[in-house]
Amino acid sequence: MAKIFVYNAVRFLVLVILQVFLFKNIGYYNLATPFPYILFILLLPVGIPNFLLYCIAFSTGITVDAFYDTLGVNAAACVALAWARIIFVRITLQTDHYESYLTPLWGNVPFRWYFLYVSVITLFHHAVLFMMETFSFHQFHYTVVRVLLSCIFTVVIILLFSLLFYRKKQR
Protein backbone atom coordinates (compact mmCIF):
# COMPACT_ATOMS: atom_id res chain seq x y z
CA MET A 1 0.00 0.00 0.00
CA ALA A 2 2.74 2.42 1.05
CA LYS A 3 4.78 1.25 -1.92
CA ILE A 4 1.95 2.10 -4.30
CA PHE A 5 1.64 5.54 -2.77
CA VAL A 6 5.38 6.25 -3.07
CA TYR A 7 5.54 4.95 -6.62
CA ASN A 8 2.66 7.15 -7.66
CA ALA A 9 4.05 10.21 -5.91
CA VAL A 10 7.40 9.79 -7.64
CA ARG A 11 5.65 9.21 -10.97
CA PHE A 12 3.62 12.37 -10.47
CA LEU A 13 6.70 14.48 -9.74
CA VAL A 14 8.79 13.08 -12.57
CA LEU A 15 6.05 13.24 -15.19
CA VAL A 16 4.87 16.73 -14.31
CA ILE A 17 8.44 18.05 -14.21
CA LEU A 18 9.19 16.44 -17.56
CA GLN A 19 5.96 17.84 -18.95
CA VAL A 20 6.41 21.43 -17.93
CA PHE A 21 10.15 21.69 -18.53
CA LEU A 22 10.76 19.35 -21.42
CA PHE A 23 7.63 18.43 -23.37
CA LYS A 24 6.26 21.92 -23.22
CA ASN A 25 9.05 22.93 -25.58
CA ILE A 26 8.63 20.02 -27.95
CA GLY A 27 6.21 20.12 -30.79
CA TYR A 28 5.71 19.61 -34.47
CA TYR A 29 4.84 23.16 -35.47
CA ASN A 30 1.57 23.85 -33.75
CA LEU A 31 0.07 20.60 -34.91
CA ALA A 32 1.42 18.00 -32.54
CA THR A 33 2.19 18.76 -28.92
CA PRO A 34 2.70 15.84 -26.56
CA PHE A 35 1.11 15.60 -23.12
CA PRO A 36 2.62 12.43 -21.64
CA TYR A 37 1.96 13.61 -18.06
CA ILE A 38 -1.40 11.89 -18.31
CA LEU A 39 0.47 8.61 -17.92
CA PHE A 40 0.41 9.37 -14.20
CA ILE A 41 -3.39 9.27 -14.12
CA LEU A 42 -3.45 6.26 -16.39
CA LEU A 43 -1.19 4.31 -14.05
CA LEU A 44 -3.12 4.96 -10.86
CA PRO A 45 -4.28 1.67 -9.32
CA VAL A 46 -7.27 0.14 -11.04
CA GLY A 47 -9.36 -0.10 -7.90
CA ILE A 48 -9.00 3.54 -6.87
CA PRO A 49 -12.31 5.08 -5.68
CA ASN A 50 -13.94 7.30 -8.27
CA PHE A 51 -13.99 10.39 -6.13
CA LEU A 52 -10.31 10.09 -5.27
CA LEU A 53 -9.50 9.53 -8.94
CA TYR A 54 -11.36 12.69 -9.92
CA CYS A 55 -9.63 14.71 -7.21
CA ILE A 56 -6.20 13.50 -8.25
CA ALA A 57 -6.93 14.05 -11.94
CA PHE A 58 -8.24 17.54 -11.27
CA SER A 59 -5.26 18.58 -9.16
CA THR A 60 -2.81 17.13 -11.68
CA GLY A 61 -4.51 19.15 -14.38
CA ILE A 62 -4.43 22.30 -12.29
CA THR A 63 -0.73 21.77 -11.56
CA VAL A 64 0.11 21.52 -15.25
CA ASP A 65 -2.19 24.47 -15.99
CA ALA A 66 -0.25 26.58 -13.53
CA PHE A 67 2.82 26.15 -15.68
CA TYR A 68 0.96 26.53 -18.97
CA ASP A 69 -0.93 29.68 -17.89
CA THR A 70 -4.19 28.15 -19.01
CA LEU A 71 -6.03 27.78 -15.73
CA GLY A 72 -8.69 25.06 -16.01
CA VAL A 73 -8.00 23.76 -19.52
CA ASN A 74 -5.85 20.81 -18.53
CA ALA A 75 -7.94 20.29 -15.41
CA ALA A 76 -11.06 19.89 -17.51
CA ALA A 77 -9.26 17.54 -19.88
CA CYS A 78 -7.96 15.44 -16.97
CA VAL A 79 -11.40 15.19 -15.42
CA ALA A 80 -12.71 13.98 -18.78
CA LEU A 81 -9.82 11.55 -18.88
CA ALA A 82 -10.73 10.21 -15.45
CA TRP A 83 -14.28 9.60 -16.59
CA ALA A 84 -13.12 7.85 -19.75
CA ARG A 85 -10.79 5.72 -17.65
CA ILE A 86 -13.56 4.66 -15.26
CA ILE A 87 -15.80 3.66 -18.14
CA PHE A 88 -13.05 1.88 -20.04
CA VAL A 89 -11.96 -0.11 -16.99
CA ARG A 90 -15.53 -1.04 -16.15
CA ILE A 91 -16.20 -2.30 -19.67
CA THR A 92 -12.98 -4.21 -20.32
CA LEU A 93 -11.92 -5.67 -16.96
CA GLN A 94 -13.53 -8.27 -14.78
CA THR A 95 -14.95 -7.31 -11.43
CA ASP A 96 -12.13 -8.86 -9.40
CA HIS A 97 -9.62 -6.79 -11.36
CA TYR A 98 -11.14 -3.46 -10.83
CA GLU A 99 -11.31 -3.91 -7.13
CA SER A 100 -7.59 -4.69 -6.85
CA TYR A 101 -4.73 -2.26 -6.54
CA LEU A 102 -3.21 -3.41 -9.79
CA THR A 103 -1.15 -0.79 -11.62
CA PRO A 104 -2.29 -0.99 -15.25
CA LEU A 105 1.23 -0.99 -16.70
CA TRP A 106 2.44 -3.03 -19.61
CA GLY A 107 3.88 -6.14 -17.97
CA ASN A 108 1.09 -6.31 -15.46
CA VAL A 109 -1.50 -6.28 -18.21
CA PRO A 110 -1.40 -7.66 -21.77
CA PHE A 111 0.08 -5.31 -24.39
CA ARG A 112 -3.03 -5.22 -26.56
CA TRP A 113 -5.22 -4.15 -23.71
CA TYR A 114 -2.60 -1.62 -22.58
CA PHE A 115 -2.24 -0.13 -26.05
CA LEU A 116 -5.99 0.23 -26.48
CA TYR A 117 -6.32 1.66 -23.00
CA VAL A 118 -3.64 4.29 -23.59
CA SER A 119 -4.76 5.31 -27.07
CA VAL A 120 -8.49 5.56 -26.41
CA ILE A 121 -8.09 7.55 -23.23
CA THR A 122 -5.38 9.78 -24.69
CA LEU A 123 -7.63 10.54 -27.64
CA PHE A 124 -10.42 11.48 -25.26
CA HIS A 125 -8.13 13.67 -23.18
CA HIS A 126 -6.67 15.45 -26.19
CA ALA A 127 -10.04 16.01 -27.80
CA VAL A 128 -11.31 17.77 -24.66
CA LEU A 129 -8.02 19.60 -24.16
CA PHE A 130 -7.82 21.08 -27.64
CA MET A 131 -11.51 21.90 -27.77
CA MET A 132 -11.20 23.76 -24.48
CA GLU A 133 -8.12 25.54 -25.74
CA THR A 134 -9.64 26.57 -29.07
CA PHE A 135 -13.03 27.18 -27.49
CA SER A 136 -14.88 27.46 -30.78
CA PHE A 137 -15.94 25.31 -33.70
CA HIS A 138 -14.25 27.70 -36.05
CA GLN A 139 -11.80 25.76 -38.29
CA PHE A 140 -12.88 22.55 -36.68
CA HIS A 141 -10.87 20.37 -39.06
CA TYR A 142 -7.70 22.07 -37.91
CA THR A 143 -8.55 21.21 -34.31
CA VAL A 144 -9.26 17.62 -35.29
CA VAL A 145 -5.89 17.33 -37.04
CA ARG A 146 -4.17 18.75 -33.98
CA VAL A 147 -5.97 16.27 -31.75
CA LEU A 148 -5.06 13.28 -33.88
CA LEU A 149 -1.41 14.20 -34.43
CA SER A 150 -0.88 15.12 -30.78
CA CYS A 151 -2.58 11.91 -29.77
CA ILE A 152 -0.17 9.86 -31.87
CA PHE A 153 2.77 11.80 -30.47
CA THR A 154 1.66 11.32 -26.87
CA VAL A 155 0.88 7.63 -27.30
CA VAL A 156 4.31 7.00 -28.81
CA ILE A 157 6.02 8.76 -25.93
CA ILE A 158 3.92 6.90 -23.36
CA LEU A 159 4.72 3.56 -24.98
CA LEU A 160 8.42 4.43 -24.95
CA PHE A 161 8.18 5.21 -21.26
CA SER A 162 6.40 1.92 -20.66
CA LEU A 163 9.09 0.09 -22.61
CA LEU A 164 11.73 1.65 -20.33
CA PHE A 165 10.05 0.27 -17.26
CA TYR A 166 8.90 -2.96 -18.83
CA ARG A 167 9.32 -6.02 -16.69
CA LYS A 168 8.15 -9.55 -17.26
CA LYS A 169 4.91 -10.48 -15.67
CA GLN A 170 5.25 -10.26 -11.93
CA ARG A 171 2.01 -11.96 -11.13
Added chain:
Amino acid sequence: MKNLWLILTRYNAFFLFIVFFGFAYYLVVQNNTFQRASAVNTSNQLVGAAYAKINGWKSYLYLSEDNALLAEENARLKEQLQRVMAPDSLAQGTVVDSIENVQYHYIVAKVTNNSIHQKNNYITLDKGRVHGIRKGMGVISASGIVGIVLNVSDHFSTVQSLLHSETRVSAALEDSKAFGSMTWGEGYDARVGMLKDIPNHVKVRKGEAVLTSGFSLFPPGIPIGKVIETGISGGDSFLDIKVELSTPFHNLQHVYVVDDLLAGERTELESQNENNG
Protein backbone atom coordinates in the same frame (compact mmCIF):
# COMPACT_ATOMS: atom_id res chain seq x y z
CA MET B 1 -35.35 9.74 -2.32
CA LYS B 2 -33.85 6.30 -1.87
CA ASN B 3 -34.03 5.70 -5.60
CA LEU B 4 -32.41 9.00 -6.31
CA TRP B 5 -29.59 8.11 -3.96
CA LEU B 6 -29.27 4.74 -5.69
CA ILE B 7 -28.98 6.42 -9.07
CA LEU B 8 -26.42 8.87 -7.75
CA THR B 9 -24.22 6.11 -6.29
CA ARG B 10 -24.69 3.77 -9.22
CA TYR B 11 -23.66 6.38 -11.77
CA ASN B 12 -21.37 8.30 -9.45
CA ALA B 13 -18.65 8.37 -12.12
CA PHE B 14 -20.89 10.40 -14.40
CA PHE B 15 -22.19 12.77 -11.75
CA LEU B 16 -18.72 13.35 -10.33
CA PHE B 17 -17.55 14.00 -13.86
CA ILE B 18 -20.25 16.62 -14.28
CA VAL B 19 -19.30 18.31 -11.02
CA PHE B 20 -15.55 18.36 -11.61
CA PHE B 21 -15.84 19.23 -15.27
CA GLY B 22 -18.25 22.03 -14.50
CA PHE B 23 -15.82 23.45 -11.99
CA ALA B 24 -12.94 23.20 -14.46
CA TYR B 25 -15.07 24.83 -17.15
CA TYR B 26 -15.92 27.63 -14.75
CA LEU B 27 -12.21 28.14 -14.07
CA VAL B 28 -11.46 28.21 -17.79
CA VAL B 29 -14.09 30.79 -18.55
CA GLN B 30 -13.32 32.90 -15.50
CA ASN B 31 -9.58 33.02 -15.74
CA ASN B 32 -8.67 32.99 -19.40
CA THR B 33 -9.37 36.18 -21.25
CA PHE B 34 -9.86 34.61 -24.64
CA GLN B 35 -12.25 31.93 -23.45
CA ARG B 36 -14.18 34.42 -21.37
CA ALA B 37 -14.57 36.76 -24.30
CA SER B 38 -15.68 34.03 -26.66
CA ALA B 39 -18.07 32.48 -24.12
CA VAL B 40 -19.70 35.83 -23.53
CA ASN B 41 -19.79 36.48 -27.25
CA THR B 42 -21.46 33.19 -27.97
CA SER B 43 -24.12 33.83 -25.39
CA ASN B 44 -24.59 37.37 -26.71
CA GLN B 45 -24.99 36.06 -30.22
CA LEU B 46 -27.54 33.56 -28.97
CA VAL B 47 -29.45 36.19 -27.07
CA GLY B 48 -29.30 38.62 -29.97
CA ALA B 49 -30.49 36.06 -32.49
CA ALA B 50 -33.32 35.03 -30.17
CA TYR B 51 -34.43 38.62 -29.74
CA ALA B 52 -34.33 39.23 -33.48
CA LYS B 53 -36.53 36.17 -34.06
CA ILE B 54 -39.01 37.12 -31.35
CA ASN B 55 -39.23 40.68 -32.66
CA GLY B 56 -39.89 39.35 -36.13
CA TRP B 57 -42.81 37.34 -34.83
CA LYS B 58 -44.04 40.14 -32.62
CA SER B 59 -44.25 42.58 -35.52
CA TYR B 60 -46.85 40.29 -37.08
CA LEU B 61 -48.94 40.41 -33.94
CA TYR B 62 -49.06 44.19 -34.07
CA LEU B 63 -49.88 44.39 -37.76
CA SER B 64 -53.55 45.25 -37.24
CA GLU B 65 -52.69 47.98 -34.74
CA ASP B 66 -50.11 49.40 -37.12
CA ASN B 67 -52.62 49.35 -39.92
CA ALA B 68 -55.15 51.23 -37.83
CA LEU B 69 -52.52 53.83 -36.94
CA LEU B 70 -51.52 54.26 -40.55
CA ALA B 71 -55.12 54.61 -41.65
CA GLU B 72 -55.65 57.25 -38.97
CA GLU B 73 -52.55 59.09 -40.12
CA ASN B 74 -53.74 58.89 -43.70
CA ALA B 75 -57.03 60.48 -42.77
CA ARG B 76 -55.27 63.23 -40.90
CA LEU B 77 -52.89 63.87 -43.78
CA LYS B 78 -55.74 64.05 -46.23
CA GLU B 79 -57.45 66.58 -44.04
CA GLN B 80 -54.27 68.63 -43.85
CA LEU B 81 -53.84 68.42 -47.60
CA GLN B 82 -57.30 69.83 -48.00
CA ARG B 83 -56.39 72.70 -45.74
CA VAL B 84 -53.22 73.43 -47.68
CA MET B 85 -55.07 73.37 -50.96
CA ALA B 86 -57.65 75.83 -49.77
CA PRO B 87 -56.17 79.34 -49.39
CA ASP B 88 -55.82 80.20 -45.73
CA SER B 89 -55.98 83.93 -45.29
CA LEU B 90 -56.32 83.93 -41.50
CA ALA B 91 -52.89 82.52 -40.77
CA GLN B 92 -51.21 85.35 -42.66
CA GLY B 93 -52.35 88.07 -40.30
CA THR B 94 -50.43 89.28 -37.30
CA VAL B 95 -51.70 89.69 -33.78
CA VAL B 96 -50.87 93.06 -32.34
CA ASP B 97 -50.46 93.32 -28.58
CA SER B 98 -51.60 96.79 -27.69
CA ILE B 99 -51.54 96.38 -23.89
CA GLU B 100 -47.77 96.16 -23.78
CA ASN B 101 -47.47 99.44 -25.68
CA VAL B 102 -46.85 97.40 -28.74
CA GLN B 103 -43.46 96.28 -27.61
CA TYR B 104 -44.20 92.81 -28.84
CA HIS B 105 -45.46 91.81 -32.20
CA TYR B 106 -46.74 88.28 -32.73
CA ILE B 107 -46.51 86.37 -35.98
CA VAL B 108 -48.65 83.27 -36.28
CA ALA B 109 -46.86 80.31 -37.76
CA LYS B 110 -47.62 76.67 -38.30
CA VAL B 111 -45.35 73.85 -37.26
CA THR B 112 -44.30 71.86 -40.30
CA ASN B 113 -41.73 69.65 -38.67
CA ASN B 114 -41.22 68.72 -35.07
CA SER B 115 -39.19 66.31 -33.00
CA ILE B 116 -39.18 65.55 -29.31
CA HIS B 117 -37.15 62.36 -29.06
CA GLN B 118 -33.68 63.63 -29.91
CA LYS B 119 -31.15 65.01 -27.52
CA ASN B 120 -31.38 68.29 -29.42
CA ASN B 121 -34.78 68.91 -30.90
CA TYR B 122 -35.66 71.39 -33.63
CA ILE B 123 -38.96 72.66 -34.98
CA THR B 124 -39.58 73.98 -38.48
CA LEU B 125 -42.14 76.74 -39.03
CA ASP B 126 -43.87 77.71 -42.26
CA LYS B 127 -43.04 81.43 -41.94
CA GLY B 128 -39.77 83.02 -42.85
CA ARG B 129 -37.93 86.20 -43.57
CA VAL B 130 -40.62 87.63 -45.82
CA HIS B 131 -43.08 87.34 -42.95
CA GLY B 132 -40.80 89.30 -40.68
CA ILE B 133 -39.15 86.51 -38.75
CA ARG B 134 -35.55 87.16 -37.72
CA LYS B 135 -32.92 85.03 -36.10
CA GLY B 136 -33.05 84.97 -32.29
CA MET B 137 -36.76 85.67 -31.85
CA GLY B 138 -38.70 83.84 -29.20
CA VAL B 139 -41.39 81.34 -30.10
CA ILE B 140 -44.39 80.66 -27.88
CA SER B 141 -47.52 78.60 -28.18
CA ALA B 142 -50.97 79.22 -26.74
CA SER B 143 -50.01 77.38 -23.55
CA GLY B 144 -46.33 78.14 -23.07
CA ILE B 145 -42.95 78.85 -24.54
CA VAL B 146 -41.58 76.77 -27.39
CA GLY B 147 -38.08 77.90 -28.26
CA ILE B 148 -35.86 80.35 -30.05
CA VAL B 149 -35.62 80.97 -33.80
CA LEU B 150 -32.33 79.54 -34.98
CA ASN B 151 -32.20 79.99 -38.74
CA VAL B 152 -34.42 81.80 -41.20
CA SER B 153 -34.92 81.31 -44.91
CA ASP B 154 -37.34 83.28 -47.08
CA HIS B 155 -40.36 81.16 -46.31
CA PHE B 156 -39.31 78.92 -43.47
CA SER B 157 -37.58 79.15 -40.17
CA THR B 158 -36.11 76.60 -37.79
CA VAL B 159 -36.59 76.85 -34.07
CA GLN B 160 -34.25 75.55 -31.42
CA SER B 161 -36.85 73.93 -29.21
CA LEU B 162 -36.82 74.20 -25.42
CA LEU B 163 -36.11 70.48 -25.66
CA HIS B 164 -32.51 71.18 -26.63
CA SER B 165 -29.45 70.76 -24.47
CA GLU B 166 -28.24 74.28 -25.27
CA THR B 167 -31.47 76.20 -24.84
CA ARG B 168 -31.66 78.52 -21.84
CA VAL B 169 -34.60 80.78 -21.16
CA SER B 170 -34.76 83.27 -18.33
CA ALA B 171 -37.62 82.22 -16.07
CA ALA B 172 -39.06 83.33 -12.76
CA LEU B 173 -41.14 81.71 -10.03
CA GLU B 174 -44.62 83.16 -9.71
CA ASP B 175 -44.68 83.81 -5.97
CA SER B 176 -41.14 84.72 -5.04
CA LYS B 177 -40.19 86.27 -8.39
CA ALA B 178 -36.82 84.59 -8.00
CA PHE B 179 -35.37 84.03 -11.44
CA GLY B 180 -33.19 81.37 -12.91
CA SER B 181 -32.69 79.75 -16.25
CA MET B 182 -35.05 77.23 -17.72
CA THR B 183 -33.44 74.25 -19.43
CA TRP B 184 -34.55 70.83 -20.55
CA GLY B 185 -32.40 69.31 -17.82
CA GLU B 186 -32.12 65.57 -17.98
CA GLY B 187 -33.25 65.62 -21.55
CA TYR B 188 -35.35 62.56 -22.14
CA ASP B 189 -38.91 63.43 -21.17
CA ALA B 190 -40.61 65.98 -23.41
CA ARG B 191 -42.96 66.95 -20.60
CA VAL B 192 -40.38 67.74 -17.94
CA GLY B 193 -37.83 70.54 -17.85
CA MET B 194 -35.39 71.79 -15.25
CA LEU B 195 -35.27 75.25 -13.70
CA LYS B 196 -31.72 75.96 -12.65
CA ASP B 197 -29.83 78.58 -10.70
CA ILE B 198 -32.60 79.38 -8.24
CA PRO B 199 -30.84 80.33 -4.97
CA ASN B 200 -31.07 77.89 -2.09
CA HIS B 201 -32.89 80.20 0.29
CA VAL B 202 -35.90 80.68 -1.96
CA LYS B 203 -38.96 78.82 -0.74
CA VAL B 204 -40.42 76.90 -3.63
CA ARG B 205 -43.92 75.50 -3.47
CA LYS B 206 -44.96 72.39 -5.33
CA GLY B 207 -47.39 73.32 -8.09
CA GLU B 208 -46.11 76.88 -8.24
CA ALA B 209 -46.19 78.32 -11.73
CA VAL B 210 -43.01 79.16 -13.58
CA LEU B 211 -43.27 82.16 -15.90
CA THR B 212 -40.93 83.94 -18.23
CA SER B 213 -39.09 86.75 -16.47
CA GLY B 214 -39.14 89.22 -19.32
CA PHE B 215 -35.36 89.56 -19.21
CA SER B 216 -34.89 87.69 -22.45
CA LEU B 217 -36.67 87.44 -25.77
CA PHE B 218 -40.00 86.55 -24.28
CA PRO B 219 -42.56 88.92 -22.88
CA PRO B 220 -42.88 88.62 -19.11
CA GLY B 221 -45.54 86.38 -17.62
CA ILE B 222 -45.75 83.76 -20.33
CA PRO B 223 -46.34 80.40 -18.60
CA ILE B 224 -43.63 77.80 -18.81
CA GLY B 225 -44.90 75.13 -16.46
CA LYS B 226 -45.53 74.02 -12.92
CA VAL B 227 -43.05 72.94 -10.26
CA ILE B 228 -43.33 69.20 -9.62
CA GLU B 229 -40.19 68.48 -7.64
CA THR B 230 -38.17 70.91 -5.56
CA GLY B 231 -35.58 69.20 -3.43
CA ILE B 232 -32.88 68.46 -5.96
CA SER B 233 -29.63 70.10 -5.00
CA GLY B 234 -27.50 70.93 -7.98
CA GLY B 235 -24.48 72.19 -6.14
CA ASP B 236 -23.65 74.42 -3.22
CA SER B 237 -26.12 77.23 -3.22
CA PHE B 238 -28.57 76.62 -6.05
CA LEU B 239 -31.68 74.54 -6.36
CA ASP B 240 -32.55 72.45 -9.36
CA ILE B 241 -36.30 72.44 -9.78
CA LYS B 242 -38.18 69.98 -11.93
CA VAL B 243 -40.85 71.69 -13.95
CA GLU B 244 -43.74 70.11 -15.78
CA LEU B 245 -43.79 71.98 -19.08
CA SER B 246 -47.12 73.43 -20.09
CA THR B 247 -46.37 73.36 -23.82
CA PRO B 248 -47.56 70.15 -25.44
CA PHE B 249 -44.48 69.59 -27.57
CA HIS B 250 -45.73 66.26 -28.88
CA ASN B 251 -48.68 67.78 -30.75
CA LEU B 252 -47.61 71.33 -31.39
CA GLN B 253 -49.61 72.85 -34.26
CA HIS B 254 -49.69 76.64 -34.21
CA VAL B 255 -47.13 78.86 -32.59
CA TYR B 256 -46.50 82.58 -32.29
CA VAL B 257 -43.16 84.09 -33.07
CA VAL B 258 -42.49 87.01 -30.76
CA ASP B 259 -41.00 90.05 -32.43
CA ASP B 260 -39.63 92.31 -29.71
CA LEU B 261 -39.76 95.72 -31.34
CA LEU B 262 -37.51 97.27 -28.73
CA ALA B 263 -34.99 94.44 -28.66
CA GLY B 264 -32.51 96.28 -30.85
CA GLU B 265 -32.57 99.34 -28.65
CA ARG B 266 -32.15 97.27 -25.51
CA THR B 267 -29.26 95.15 -26.78
CA GLU B 268 -27.55 98.28 -27.98
CA LEU B 269 -27.85 99.85 -24.56
CA GLU B 270 -26.77 96.67 -22.80
CA SER B 271 -23.76 96.24 -25.04
CA GLN B 272 -22.48 99.57 -23.78
CA ASN B 273 -22.35 98.05 -20.26
CA GLU B 274 -20.05 95.37 -21.51
CA ASN B 275 -17.87 97.88 -23.28
CA ASN B 276 -17.41 99.91 -20.12
CA GLY B 277 -16.92 96.83 -17.95
